[in-house]
Amino acid sequence: xxxxxxxxxxxxxxxxxxxxxxxxxxxEKWFSIILFAFAFLxxxxxxxxxxxxxxFGALKDNWIIKSGLEGIxxxxxxxxxxxxxxxxxxxxxxxxxxxxxxxxxISPENPSLNHFINVLFYALSCVLLFYFLKRLMPPYSILFPxxxxxxxxxxxIHTEVVANIKSRDEIMSxxxxxxxxxxxxxxxxxxxxxxxxxxLVAYFLSFISKEGVITMIxxxxxxAWYISKKTFKKQIIYASLMLIPAFLYIYIRHRIISIHGIxxxxxVVDNFLAVSPNFAxxxxxxxxxxxxxxxxxxxxxxxxxxxGYQHLNFVALSDFSFIIxxxxxxxxxxxxxxxxxxxxxxxxxxxFFLFGISxxxxxxFTIGAAFAERFLFLPSLGFCxxxxxxxxxxxxxxxxxxxxxxRIFPSFAKYSMxxxxxxFSIITVNRAAEWKDQYTLFGTDxxxxxxxxxxxxxxxxAVRDKALELEDLNQQNIMMKQAIEQFDAxxxxxxxxxxxxxxxxxxxxxxxxxxxALYNYEQALLLNPNKAVTHSNLGILYFEKGxxxxxxxxxxxxxxxxxxxxxxxFNLGSTYGAMGRFEEAITAxxxxxxxxxxxxxxxxxxALTYENLNQMENANxxxxxxxxxxxxxxx
Numbered sequence: 001x002x003x004x005x006x007x008x009x010x011x012x013x014x015x016x017x018x019x020x021x022x023x024x025x026x027x028e029k030w031f032s033i034i035l036f037a038f039a040f041l042x043x044x045x046x047x048x049x050x051x052x053x054x055x056f057g058a059l060k061d062n063w064i065i066k067s068g069l070e071g072i073x074x075x076x077x078x079x080x081x082x083x084x085x086x087x088x089x090x091x092x093x094x095x096x097x098x099x100x101x102x103x104x105x106i107s108p109e110n111p112s113l114n115h116f117i118n119v120l121f122y123a124l125s126c127v128l129l130f131y132f133l134k135r136l137m138p139p140y141s142i143l144f145p146x147x148x149x150x151x152x153x154x155x156x157i158h159t160e161v162v163a164n165i166k167s168r169d170e171i172m173s174x175x176x177x178x179x180x181x182x183x184x185x186x187x188x189x190x191x192x193x194x195x196x197x198x199x200l201v202a203y204f205l206s207f208i209s210k211e212g213v214i215t216m217i218x219x220x221x222x223x224a225w226y227i228s229k230k231t232f233k234k235q236i237i238y239a240s241l242m243l244i245p246a247f248l249y250i251y252i253r254h255r256i257i258s259i260h261g262i263x264x265x266x267x268v269v270d271n272f273l274a275v276s277p278n279f280a281x282x283x284x285x286x287x288x289x290x291x292x293x294x295x296x297x298x299x300x301x302x303x304x305x306x307x308g309y310q311h312l313n314f315v316a317l318s319d320f321s322f323i324i325x326x327x328x329x330x331x332x333x334x335x336x337x338x339x340x341x342x343x344x345x346x347x348x349x350x351x352f353f354l355f356g357i358s359x360x361x362x363x364x365f366t367i368g369a370a371f372a373e374r375f376l377f378l379p380s381l382g383f384c385x386x387x388x389x390x391x392x393x394x395x396x397x398x399x400x401x402x403x404x405x406x407r408i409f410p411s412f413a414k415y416s417m418x419x420x421x422x423x424f425s426i427i428t429v430n431r432a433a434e435w436k437d438q439y440t441l442f443g444t445d446x447x448x449x450x451x452x453x454x455x456x457x458x459x460x461x462a463v464r465d466k467a468l469e470l471e472d473l474n475q476q477n478i479m480m481k482q483a484i485e486q487f488d489a490x491x492x493x494x495x496x497x498x499x500x501x502x503x504x505x506x507x508x509x510x511x512x513x514x515x516x517a518l519y520n521y522e523q524a525l526l527l528n529p530n531k532a533v534t535h536s537n538l539g540i541l542y543f544e545k546g547x548x549x550x551x552x553x554x555x556x557x558x559x560x561x562x563x564x565x566x567x568x569x570f571n572l573g574s575t576y577g578a579m580g581r582f583e584e585a586i587t588a589x590x591x592x593x594x595x596x597x598x599x600x601x602x603x604x605x606x607a608l609t610y611e612n613l614n615q616m617e618n619a620n621x622x623x624x625x626x627x628x629x630x631x632x633x634x635x
Contacts, residue, residue: 039123039153054166063595068105128178143409156300156427163435173209204245291325307371311452353382438462460486498527532562566596
């Protein structure tokens with residue numbers, strides 16, 4: 001009994017010591033759970049949203065994605081937009097497309113599943129961010145990385161990325177970057193080459209999600225300098241190893257783009273800086289927009305899905321916005337230079353932001369857009385780090401706890417952060433709700449940016465689609481005319497906007513005014529003669545007039561421009577059938593089905609064409625396939 005008593009007495013302090021020793025890990029675990037739940041709940045209202053904006057091109061109208069698992073080999077060998085028409089594309093981002101293909105295979109045309117995956121990986125990314133920051137700043141209280149991660153999770157500037165399925169590329173790139181950062185820190189501390197291998201692979205996966213992480217190469221050098229106590233030479237060598245995945249990605253991307261990439265000028269409605277009158281004007285405007293990025297990080301309201309022409313326009317070197325923006329960035333540079341050797345986290349945050357935003361500056365070269373909220377997804381982390389550090393420093397200058405060397409997180413800073421998180425969370429939830437569908441998003445945003453040619457076009461399309469859902473023909477026509485008003489407004493902003501002419505042609509066609517439809521389609525082709533869908537739509541007009549030869553020429557031109565255009569092949573097949581060229585019709589319908597496997601009409605017309613050829617066995621096979629597809633689509 002005495003021995004038993006002694007054993008029990010000995011265990012008690014040991015157990016207590018273990019509990020105290022493990023307390024930081026327990027806190028880390030609970031903070032991770034809280035962070036995951038917080039980030040997930042913030043965007044839980046998007047789980048039942050539909051497809052919006054670029055979601056159609058990224059997956060819903062993408063024939064490769066709709067091929068499911070069978071499309072994955074094609075994804076790996078082609079450019080980002082290869083499966084969605086004859087679009088200009090110098091991008092290689094196979095990982096998010098592979099995810100879409102798998103999700104489509106599991107549950108076709110189910111945006112809820114896609115949105116769930118977006119929110120899930122966003123929440124996981126926020127947790128990984130917390131782990132990264134905790135390892136980056138060991139002298140600091142765990143509340144520092146926790147509040148930085150909470151601020152990142154709640155920041156309203158991220159609503160476009162999380163609520164827009166297409167922006168999975170941003171989320172996955174960030175997700176793997178955090179894994180790479182964490183394992184890179186472990187490698188530096190322990191010199192375990194397994195961690196380096198994981199870091200290299202994760203960084204490469206980040207690249208094939210979205211190439212913007214090229215700007216993070218200097219951050220690896222910065223992390224090595226902040227964390228490592230080894231010689232400067234060794235720090236440089238370790239960080240330089242992260243160039244391996246960058247060079248590997250660049251090589252693969254170059255090979256793919258040299259085969260499938262298409263060069264075309266950037267449209268003024270996409271990025272008006274591409275048509276700058278001179279360098280001074282472009283420089284002043286680009287710097288002004290960089291200032292706007294900082295402003296919208298501090299005041300993320302109102303948020304808009306498009307900041308294009310003419311919502312934003314050129315400014316001069318004498319413009320107040322340019323001068324203020326330039327002074328802000330000069331000030332940031334001075335802060336970095338004066339405090340760099342102190343290994344200040346404020347400097348780390350500023351440099352992270354500057355490197356992250358550099359790719360989207362439009363100063364050295366122009367990109368696909370002049371300004372976009374999604375461009376701030378990665379750079380905003382630098383902002384979050386800097387703001388939390390500043391608030392803590394204002395609250396208490398380098399206060400240390402009595403029992404450790406860790407910098408504590410002052411109480412006033414906690415209350416300040418809670419207030420900011422509360423305000424940002426409200427804005428985020430409300431903004432995320434506006435991404436419900438095309439009609440809700442564009443109807444909201446066109447009021448904020450009435451001078452945006454893009455938004456006028458998109459709002460017109462949303463109104464047109466809503467009109468087509470109505471059963472009452474009079475109400476449908478009223479809404480169709482409202483859509484026409486928006487397309488006309490787009491042309492007033494940008495008179496050479498071919499997409500507005502094209503949609504006017506389609507709207508007038510549905511209203512039964514074939515002459516106006518013909519005029520607008522022809523105008524669209526004058527401005528953009530290389531658009532497959534316009535040729536195809538114009539062909540419908542001639543087909544309905546019975547001019548099969550002219551329709552045939554237009555349909556043939558549409559598939560010459562874009563050999564993967566499913567609707568063009570279907571229309572061409574219908575014209576072959578009307579002309580009695582049934583064998584050629586079958587080939588056209590088969591090609592249509594390759595690029596649009598769920599095209600029910602193409603299946604039905606295959607059966608009908610075989611009947612016209614008196615090949616009843618083949619006709620019955622296609623009737624059976626048609627019925628199987630009907631049942632599948634009903635589900």
